[in-house]
Amino acid sequence: MEELKKSTVFEGPEGPVVLVIMDGVGIGKNPESDYVKIASTPNLDWLRENAVYTEVKAHGKAVGLPDDGDMGNSEVGHNAIGCGRVFSQGAALVGDAIKSGSMFDGAVWKELVANAVEKDSALHFIGLFSDGNVHSNLNHLEAMLKKAKEEGVKKARIHALIDGRDVPPTSALEYVDRFDAFLAEVNDGTVDYCIASGGGRMNITMDRYDADWSMVERGWNAHLKAEGRTFASMREAIETFRAEKPGILDQDLPAFVIERDGAPVGPIIDGDSVIFFNFRGDRSLEITKAFEADELTEFDRGPKPDVIYAGMMQYDGDLDVPKKYLVSPPAIDRTMSEYLSASGVKQFAVSETQKYGHVTYFFNGNNSGKFETETWKEIPSDVCPFEDAPRMKADEITEEVVAAIKSGEYKFIRLNYPNGDMVGHTGVVSAVRVAVEAVDEGVGKIMEALKEANGIMVCSADHGNSDDMCELDKKTFELKLDDEGKCKPKTAHSLNPVPAIVFDPSGVSNARKADVEDAGIANLAATCITLLGYEPPADYTPSLVTVG
Ligand code: 3PG
Ligand code: CO
Incomplete structure (x- = not known):
């Protein structure tokens, strides 16, 4: 990796450049739905008027998603910010691999199918049951099931993780109805395909960054041991849970197991094939470890199941996880961290558990390895509903950043404040307001520290969330x-x-605003490099500011 060229017009500030990523803090379109606007944010207000201020895109094609109707998310957002370019992302790559047929021509698909056909065993699909296009897409599941049928798989079982977090909060039954109609067509007497277990995605299976392994354990027990409340159908499970706890959100629904004739219809057992059909990595790594590790200490898994397991995509390029996957991930290379490391720039990255991997692993192009000049710091997140503690660890993150600025150790500091996003996902607007205010306070303290240290702040977000807390008409x-x-x-x-x-x-x-057409968050990498006193790589999207 070559070093960055020093700029001939600006040698960089005396203090550090600090990149603040305010997760889920966008610019809303309706003041009644925009809790960033409703919250009291004196620091952000001041910056809007007095600093160099640009509005940039953080969704759709600007971050490598298939369509401009796709909202942004933290994976593609941090990838774009960290690598300074726009790569086609998982959602698009999987869609293309299905369309072109390359997924089904691959050795992994063939092995999974051959195993189920030869042993007359089941092909299982575990994954997020929606079309949110953040972690998964139901279209992909349906396409794979059709292909499996064509190729002679007699028995398929689906373990459905209920969404309500990337799609409307209580929309689960819409997906159930759609899928039931799909299954009714597929099940023409020649095959037996059905839902076997499931539960809310924030209750089972999809934990991330080792925040709460008990979620994975509950999922494991439902998917493999058929432990959980039993129902005749997924619809019945959802309706029962909702009646028992009015107001419960889809993402929090308990685990369920489907029974037929008094027996669970499809726990995963030895000899089966298993596809985890989420393409995004953060919430796929733990369940993958549970399937792949010879010994597992995080919960009482029992013996490693003798199944063929594959992920939809490679989830970690440094650790080569999972061992088998259906679609290759975006080939993100030459990230800003790698360039800065090659140039000897000391870097510090910090967040709390829930977003720690965002500002490290996602930021570095879905690689969990650290570059030489990087120091990473994780502050443990609370394990509780975030609406109950909406300040989360913003104060602790700020303290770490201020200490890092004062230490004079680092030239580039990056951080993620999770509040706007994590609390935004709860839908509890009174808490969202507190969350955004905590972020604003943190930004104010970082500004003070940078005044003293003669540093520079770049403050942005990976995508919106708190800015849009109510459903709006798409046009008006x-x-x-x-x-x-x-x-x-x-x-x-x-x-x-x-x-x-x-x-x-x-x-x-x-720094003056540069004339950049169609600016997006990918432009932030070149912006930071420019402010550090270097020339951005020629193929990075350009800096948002001109200096010198
Ligand atoms: C989640 O995983 O929590 C949501 O699906 C997406 O949120 P994030 O992209 O902000 O992490
Ligand atoms: Co989010």
Whole structure:
């Protein structure tokens, strides 16, 4: 890896460049739905008026998603920010591999299918049961099931992780109905394909960054041991849970197991084939470890199951996880961290558990390895509903950053404040307000520390969320109201742009807004490199500011 060229017009500030990623803090379109606007944010307000301020895209094609109707998310957002370019991402790559047939021509698909056909065993699919296109897409599942039938797989079992976090909060039955109709067509008497188990995605299976392995254990027990409440159908499970706990969100629903004739219809057993059909890695790594590790200490798994397991995609390029996968991931190379490391720039990255991997592993192109000049710091997240503690660890993150600025050790510091996103996903607007205010306070303290240290702040977000807490009409952005005239809560990310702010209190960079067409968050990498006093790589999308 070659070093970055030093800039001839600006040698960089005396203090560090600090990149603040305010997760889920975008610029809303309707003031009644925009809890970034509703919250009191004196620091962000000041910056909007007085710093170099640009609005940049954080969704759709600007971050490598198939369509401009796709909201942004933290994986593609941090990938784009960290690698300075736009790569076609998992959602697009899997869609293409299915369309072209390359997925089904691959050795892994063939092995999974041959195993099920030869042993007359089941082909299982575990994954997020929606079309959110953040972790998975139901279209992909349906395409794989059709192909499996064509290729002679007699028995398929689906373990459905209920979403309500990347799609409307209580939309599960829409997906159940759609899928039941699909299955009714597929099950023409020649095959037996059905849902076998499931539960809410924030309750089972999809934990991330080792935050709460008990989620994986509950999922494991439902998918493999058929432990959980039993029902005749997924619809019955959801309706029962909702009746018992009115107001429960889909993402929090308990585990369920489907029974037929008094027996569980499809626990995963030795000899079966298993596909984890999420393409995004963060919430796939733990369940993958549970399937692949010879010894597992995180919970009482029992013996390693004798199955053929594959992920939809490679989830970690450094660790080569999983061992088998259906589609190759985006070939993200030459990230900003790697360039800065090659140039001897000391870097510090910090967040709390829930977003720690975002600002490290996603930021470095879905690689969990550290470059030589990097130091990473994880602050343990609370294990509780985030609406109950909406400040999360913002204060602790700020303290770490301020200490890192004062230490004079690092030239580039990056951090992620999770609040706007994690609390945004709960749909509890009173908590969202507190969450955004905690982030604003943190930004204010970082600004003070940078004034003293003569450093520069770049402040932006990976995508929107808190800026869009109610369902809006897609064209007019008016609130959509329910039968009682109330706004319909929204838990998913938004399609909104995000701020990109450059705050240089000493004025040493003389940063001015550059004329960049169609700016997106990928432009932030070159912006940071420019402010550090280097020339960005020629193929990075350009800096949002001109200096010198
Ligand atoms: C999640 O995994 O929590 C959501 O699906 C996406 O949120 P993130 O992209 O902000 O992590
Ligand atoms: Co989110």
